Amino acid sequence: MLSITDSTSRRELFRRVGGGFGSLALSWLLQQPTEAGQGDGAGALASHHPPRAKAAIQLFMLGGASQCDTFDYKPELQKRHGQQVNFKVTGGTQASAGPLLGSPWQWRQHGDSGRWVTNALPHLAGCVDDMAFLMGMHAPISEHSAGQTMQTSGFVVPGFPSVGAWVSFALGSESQNLPTYVALPDPVGLPWTGKAAWTNGFLPAKHQGTMLNPSVTNPVPDLFAPKTATFVTPAAERAGLSLLNQLNRKHEQSTAFDGRLEARIQSYELAARMQMAVPEVLDLKDETEATRKLYGFDNAATEPIARNCLIARRLVERGVRFVQLWVGSGLNGASGNWDNHGDIRAGSDFERMCVRSDKPIAGLLTDLKQRGLLDETVVFWTTEFGRTPYSQGSNGRDHNGNTFVSWMAGGGVKGGTTYGASDEFSYAAAENKTMCYDQHATLLHLFGVDFNRLSFRHNGADRRLTDVHGRVIREILNT
Numbered sequence: 028m029l030s031i032t033d034s035t036s037r038r039e040l041f042r043r044v045g046g047g048f049g050s051l052a053l054s055w056l057l058q059q060p061t062e063a064g065q066g067d068g069a070g071a072l073a074s075h076h077p078p079r080a081k082a083a084i085q086l087f088m089l090g091g092a093s094q095c096d097t098f099d100y101k102p103e104l105q106k107r108h109g110q111q112v113n114f115k116v117t118g119g120t121q122a123s124a125g126p127l128l129g130s131p132w133q134w135r136q137h138g139d140s141g142r143w144v145t146n147a148l149p150h151l152a153g154c155v156d157d158m159a160f161l162m163g164m165h166a167p168i169s170e171h172s173a174g175q176t177m178q179t180s181g182f183v184v185p186g187f188p189s190v191g192a193w194v195s196f197a198l199g200s201e202s203q204n205l206p207t208y209v210a211l212p213d214p215v216g217l218p219w220t221g222k223a224a225w226t227n228g229f230l231p232a233k234h235q236g237t238m239l240n241p242s243v244t245n246p247v248p249d250l251f252a253p254k255t256a257t258f259v260t261p262a263a264e265r266a267g268l269s270l271l272n273q274l275n276r277k278h279e280q281s282t283a284f285d286g287r288l289e290a291r292i293q294s295y296e297l298a299a300r301m302q303m304a305v306p307e308v309l310d311l312k313d314e315t316e317a318t319r320k321l322y323g324f325d326n327a328a329t330e331p332i333a334r335n336c337l338i339a340r341r342l343v344e345r346g347v348r349f350v351q352l353w354v355g356s357g358l359n360g361a362s363g364n365w366d367n368h369g370d371i372r373a374g375s376d377f378e379r380m381c382v383r384s385d386k387p388i389a390g391l392l393t394d395l396k397q398r399g400l401l402d403e404t405v406v407f408w409t410t411e412f413g414r415t416p417y418s419q420g421s422n423g424r425d426h427n428g429n430t431f432v433s434w435m436a437g438g439g440v441k442g443g444t445t446y447g448a449s450d451e452f453s454y455a456a457a458e459n460k461t462m463c464y465d466q467h468a469t470l471l472h473l474f475g476v477d478f479n480r481l482s483f484r485h486n487g488a489d490r491r492l493t494d495v496h497g498r499v500i501r502e503i504l505n506t
């Protein structure tokens with residue numbers, strides 16, 4: 028009797044069954060769910076406790092979104108606008124910064140929860156009762172690439188798996204025809220660290236995020252042959268894949284098991300299935316006009332992020348575990364993102380970023396809720412760090428890792444709640460401080476995974492997403 032264990036590779040199985048199955052039939056068989064209810068993409072473990080969430084969407088505001096002009100209302104900052112206040116800026120020394128800069132945007136309370144939001148985000152203001160706000164977030168660094176890397180992987184240095192890769196490793200795929208982990212870059216361009224933002228790090232290569240860019244002619248690079256390659260017919264493609272499979276099998280027989288080869292073969296097989304699945308995901312003709320307007324397709328300023336948000340919903344609807352959606356690009360320095368050194372007033376890049384993302388993200392939350400998907404999908408909004416409450420230049424704000432705001436919604440998160448607080452000026456986290464470790468631990472908990480028990484042996488160390496840190500923020504969860 029053939030025994031299939033977690034350590035049995037698909038190529039090993041090919042060798043052991045010999046010619047008993049045709050390769051096509053065996054490939055299909057291995058894609059079907061096992062008794063545990065998981066397919067070939069199955070993760071490293073079963074759930075540690077009953078999960079609340081099946082999928083997650085990470086909304087990353089690239090550049091350091093200003094908490095002082097969005098969600099963190101400070102009457103003292105508004106009152107003392109223009110006054111000089113000394114802050115401990117670097118190295119524990121007193122340094123004279125620019126004068127306090129009260130937000131030029133109007134603040135108002137919203138929802139039953141009374142959450143303060145500026146009029147720069149009028150649509151998200153209508154969703155606050157579905158959100159849990161982390162008002163005391165902080166980071167040990169305020170440099171873009173390192174800050175972005177920390178919020179996506181839990182480490183300030185590159186080379187560690189992103190949170191989406193850990194989710195893929197832990198739980199595997201629910202979709203036969205789409206990747207477990209998909210990254211949707213801003214149509215303007217890639218993040219500061221490029222494609223490394225969705226890296227698998229030292230985890231097996233199959234857990235790397237797959238980039239999907241609906242704004243370009245070829246949304247998934249190299250998924251389809253270029254139109255100029257008229258010699259690539261269906262018959263030629265089948266013959267090429269057959270030859271490639273033979274070469275791969277011959278190569279593996281002469282070497283020890285190589286996870287990279289395994290991942291490469293799996294990627295070819297997935298790519299073949301994606302050739303049918305991806306066009307269907309991107310084809311929005313079955314979406315109603317009302318849905319399109321909900322996301323902001325009727326406005327040229329909001330349409331690019333609206334499209335990505337709608338596609339994010341379609342991806343999780345079809346079994347994708349983790350979607351990483353970017354708002355902002357590192358392509359042009361401080362332009363085209365939330366790095367608002369020069370100005371945060373009306374007409375600035377800050378306003379443009381708010382307009383581009385506010386309605387689409389609110390539309391995503393509303394649409395998920397209306398379809399009953401929000402109950403099983405965690406949506407979390409974050410950024411690499413916050414901004415200073417004092418001015419840089421005249422009307423801009425500098426980087427500030429001491430405090431920023433993040434929020435979570437859906438998938439077992441208790442809406443309308445707040446945890447943590449910054450000081451009277453929104454300069455530093457002052458109460459119930461949280462970091463990315465805590466947010467990541469909470470996310471894994473909602474997936475049914477104990478963050479302390481999810482590890483991978485690498486270079487003699489048992490690595491975790493949260494390193495040696497983190498706790499589940501139970502104060503924002505439904506009991």
